[in-house]
Amino acid sequence: MEAPGAAAAPSPGAAKRKVMVVAEPGRESAGALQWALTHAVLEQDEIILLYVDLPNPSRRGPFSAFLRRPPPGAAVDPPGGGGGGGLEFLDEMKGMCLKAQPRVAVQVLRVEMEDNDKVSTIVSQTKALAIDLLVIGQSRRPSFLGGRLGGGTSSKNMSMDMVEYLIENSRCLCVGVQKKGQNAGYLLNTKTHKNFWLLA
Template sequence: MQGGTSPRKVMVVAEPTRESAAALQYALSHAVLEQDELILLHVENPNSWRNTFSTFLRRPSVGSSSTVGSSDGGGGDVDFLEEMKHVCKATQPKLPVSVERVEMEGKDKASVILFRSITLRIDLIVIGQRRSLSTAILGCRRQVGSMRGTKAIDTAEYLIENSKCTCVGVQKKGQNAGFLLNTKTHKNFWLLA
């Protein structure tokens, strides 16, 4: 651990996806220090059929302990945010971890994340990134400006290009193969785990 470094606020965009799990794994193993604060941010879309469907399919917990700091009255349901928080505490017990849930409120997801990062004074955003075959072969055509009305740029790319703080897009490559990272200044940077 380095002495004299000031604590940072690190935000991981949390979703029930393997890309989000890879982002959390990268953050815990390479991005956060013990004195930093980790915020798991989940943007909920109350109008999404997936949100309704996932609530219906939520599995009951099996002998789980109390969900410390749960912001929903889950009543025994296993919440992926609480599971992610548990992983954080198991990996880095002294790391302060908090969970933020925000609704889209008619905005696009990237704008909501960007606004929360400014509001919370985040120093680093870590987001799981999915690459399509066409993006990998042709490269991403970045569009600056509003994300509305364009499908050529995804949430991670928008955040990488438009956030005031550093944003890292993370892709997990195989079980032990490492991470492929994207930032505003480094594209397709390979980090062996």
């Protein structure tokens, strides 16, 4: 049985795909990226590491220009790394990509959360960038994205885990990845595959 989102061997003239990995500090996100690099990404693909930042409260005041924060949708790709601001993990994740898949184009994208809703922000980015595959780390806790759904969602969805919501409602294929120990493989979830065990 083929693993959800697994990459086939590249063929001549194969279409380029955009693979988005939700970037967060922590092992869940790192495990999701590791799975994507070893099981889903082909050398002609493009990897987009998406980090959703909190809304900028300083926009209400006159001093916002002094903050070193890129505007929403701005790519963060420092030539020598060193993102700073507690976001060094983005440089580390980009380094993982370049080491594992040196021929794959990698973009780090830092966007501001829209309407205090992280899920909607991720969904809107997948649509705007025409993403083919969305990969997101999944933990045993309710959600590593910061809790359960809220703001602008129906009561039916309020109790749904954020990762599960993305899996069920993303237009592109969304894979939830839970890394099971160092060499124990991955537990994968998609709309059609639930708790699919994949050896490392």
